[in-house]
Amino acid sequence: MNQTERMRRTHPLSIFIFLYRFLFLLILPLLRGFLSTLHGRLAEWFAGVWLDILLLLFLIVLSTLKWAFFQYHMDKCHIKITYGILFRHTLSIPLRYVSTLSVLSSIWLRPFWIAKVRVDTAARGIRKADFSFYVRQSEARRILHLRNEPEQIRDGVACKYRPATWSLVLLSVFTSNSLPGILMVATFVSHAGKVLGNELSLLVRHTFEETARKIAFGLPPIAAAAALLLFIGWFAAFLMNLLQTRGLEIIRTEHTLKISGGVLMKKCYSLRCGDISFVDIRQSLLTRMLGLYSVYLNAIGFGKEQADIAAIIPFSVKSRVLNRLALLLPEFVPAQRTIRPGHNAFLKFLFWPAVYCVLIPTAAAYGMHLFPTLANIIQFVGAMIALPVLWYFGVRLLDMISSGVSKQDEFYTIRYSIGYYLHTVIVSWEKITVIDIRQNPFQRRSKKCDAAILTRAEGRKRHILRAFRLEDCLRMFGLQETD
């Protein structure tokens, strides 16, 4: 191996990260100590301390060996990696097969000038990167620089986009989910209690109860507490989302898309445009009514972890979103729909949402009649359940009006809804793996069908079309007998 291909080691801090992964093994000495204390056999525990120290030393040696045996070399052509202590692996990945090369620098590692490098290819699993390791920030910059290409200029305009702060705020407002926020706040309060003492934990709980009592005008206190909890969770998630996308910048080069941003975790991704599975223009019922759109990417190694950036164009009005999309990814511009659901498709779209909309208030009214003492709570719970169902009805109604498919060159634009979101997906024929057209006995009679379009990514993604005419569907995908 010559000097230019010398293998490098990762940052020595990796030893502590490996050690952290083995920490669960410390449960054995902890358990021994706990049992000894419980039975008052402290002398016995002291006599066996050497075993605990030996285990700790073993973990340190194991982590150090793991670090020492992990070596890499990266240049413009390929990545070479060797790893493993007993089972040694040596592999080489051509850089052109790397779909996404990411550099992540978290707030905890920045003071030590350390960053995490993530290498993702179409191989291996969905949840984890193919390889990830910690290196100095200067080395991470060198690695990212390997895929550098000059910025593209189209019609005198640099293919570069930096969304305004208000657009990122809107994205965080509309995409923040209460549950992760609640979990985050709960973890924070619980950990703060452990670190700073029980008083702080009690103070937070007391403040929460007092606030819930104060805002409970005409509401059952439990409802006010639930609403407050949801709001706190949402606000925490909102802040996290905002910090994850602040400073977002997207630069298009000839073959790659460079995406960077984030405050707590600074992220920089280099994506091969040819590996983008599809572009998803996503809307909720509210954003559809406000005329706001946001654009997400589905590509191997992108949006894999919770802290990753997923949206490349945060919320903005239609014309601006389409302009930016045409600038960054001109291949993925949506086309006007050419086929739409067949006549009388409303049953397929609205039957079940309508049934839920009728059933829930009826069940609540019946419950209130049966248990008059619990009427207030049943009314509140019924309203809380009816609200998302009504929302769902609205989404399906809009889906019925707007869903459709079109084809431009070899790119398909598929408009449909899943759950509470309306999607406009632009996917190339190359990325479609299966077209699954299904007809139930009723649809056979009316010559209609549902179609699931499966696209190629690390995992399987389904795009569902409902109640289309079979003939239209076959013609659209070029599957007719005469094609």
Place this chain on the structure above:
Amino acid sequence: MQLKKPDPRVRTVWRLRLLPAAALLLYLSIRFWSFSDLIWWIFTGLWLSAFLFFMLIYFPLRYRRLSYALHSRALIVHAGVIDTRIKAVPLHAVLYASVLSTPLLRRFGIRSLVLYMAGSRLTIPGLTAEDANALREKLTFQSPDGGISS
């Protein structure tokens, strides 16, 4: 595009595969024989009806609906019994194909072709060995533009 039917012997294979399960249920019915017990009647009636349904209705209908065709840009499979399906696999999406044969399939001279795509899989049952191998060759060695090489 001409839709091709699989080998009719595949119906016999499907029926034979059902026999071990039916034999086990038959054993239970004989073992707990009791004309006066309502539960025995329900149990025996249910499995016997299900067995006859599969033998006389489901498998013939499944065979009738099953067909496939090699289109210029996709392999198309028609299948399904209650819900009918048309599955189209773009030729470029097939990563590899494998011909599956079990002792029972070999006894009847038929094979199954399994296509592997990124994140999904598709099986075409009841092909003759020649058809299965020919189709596997065609799907595995395509021209770079995704079409079938001549």
